[in-house]
Amino acid sequence: MIRTRNSWQIMADTIFALIMRELRSRYGNGRLGYFWALAVPAAQAAVMVLIFSSIGRKSLTGVPVALFMLVSLLPFKMFFKTLTQVSGAIDANAGLLSYRQVVALDPVIARVLLEFFHFILVAFILFSGLGWLGVDVLPDRFLELLLACILLALLANGCGLVVCSVALYWDSVNKVISVLMTPMMLFSGVFFAASMIPEQYWHLIAWNPVFHALELMRDAWFRSYATPAGSWEYLIMAVVLSNSLGLMLYWRNRERFILS
Amino acid sequence: MIGFENVSKYYPTRNGRSYVFREINAEIPTDKSIGILGPNGAGKSTLIRMIGGADMPSAGRIYSDVNISWPLGLQGGVQGNMSGRENARFVARIHGYRDTREIEERVADFAEIGKYFDEPMKNYSSGMRSRVTFGITMAFDFNFDVLLIDELTAVGDAAFKKKSEQVLKQKYASSTLIMVNHSVDQLRQFCDAGLVVYDKNIRYFDDISDAVNEYKRLYGV
CATH class of the missing domain: 3.40.50.300 (P-loop containing nucleotide triphosphate hydrolases)
Structure with missing residues (x-):
């Protein structure tokens, strides 16, 4: 017999079912998927280490280059991966929307959670590896760091919802996002901290909430680094705004999601 | 009403x-x-x-x-890139079942499509599809x-x-x-x-x- 459930329990059951289904379709066919999830950021960080050590630098803002790179690379990748995953979430689960328990928002939430847990897992493994190599990887203020990560995931959720709705009217939006990803790496300060560039150029990147998230993470992680530019207020404002806009567009278009 | x-x-x-x-x-x-x-x-x-x-x-x-x-039919209700078993499992989960194995087996018994039950449903013929869709409803005691x-x-x-x-x-x-x-x-x-x-x-x-x-x-x- 079926339990009587309230709407929150139904939503939780549905999101659980969706997460299990996504896990299976993504990693069900062998474990190579996880291998690449670990290998790609590790290789990228290694390349940066090579570049910086070839110009004779071992540390950035008093932090070993590899650690510095991973601390900004992994969250940045999480943000963009979530964004692209979320923008395709509804389409990929369209057949399941015909059950009344499943609403179009559920696959979105499922993918945000999935990407977040994935990010935590990859980060844990890579930083453990770095620690094993003798780098001091323990974050200085862990809770602040976690908060910044959660805010970044929520930002991806909000932006992803906006992209979902835009994609209803304009298919190519996903291609535009992947084109934007490379310059965004620069504009998010993945390879440098705010203190490494002159103050008069900060305005070029300070508009970007992802940059603020990365700065706040560095601030929380490295004892030797205090961010001169990262702002909690700005990041939280961006999270609230993007999610409000995303939910508004979602509600306005909720009929169309079912059709597509 | x-x-x-x-x-x-x-x-x-x-x-x-x-x-x-x-x-x-x-x-x-x-x-x-x-x-x-x-x-x-x-x-x-x-x-x-x-x-x-x-x-x-x-x-x-x-x-x-x-x-x-839900509307039982040939369109919708199933996700093509999931197998019949995965679809059955999904439906069981969203209806609040914790242990889904028994239901999967009942759907498999009803559908009688053998090893295709573990293949993606987009590869099914329309007959196989309706067997599984129908099986999914019949396997539950939804009342x-x-x-x-x-x-x-x-x-x-x-x-x-x-x-x-x-x-x-x-x-x-x-x-x-x-x-x-x-x-x-x-x-x-x-x-x-x-x-x-x-x-x-x-x-x-x-x-x-x-x-x-x-x-x-x-x-x-």
């Missing part, structure tokens, strides 16, 4: 809104099985999808005090008061047709059906009452024969 309150449904097209239904106000009883009649494109499937919560009205609302199934069926029994070989008709009668002796089917004979066989879709609205008839006659008169078939 299923009630319609100012229900309209339209789709945006290049020439503006195309109405499928316009301001339906009706209450239809659910103590009898109902056959839905109407030509192609009249909105039979849309109606059944809206009743089942798979689609929503553009305006107005549909309310009900009974437990209604739906109303079962929505959209052309489900139209495909499949004679043996499967017979089997599914039997199961329908047996297992859902306690529940009623709302079904769309192009075969008037089948509608007569399963349904007592009829609903004719006409002029972007619906008309309910207590007797399926009256509904069939009205349908023939209105559409000249």
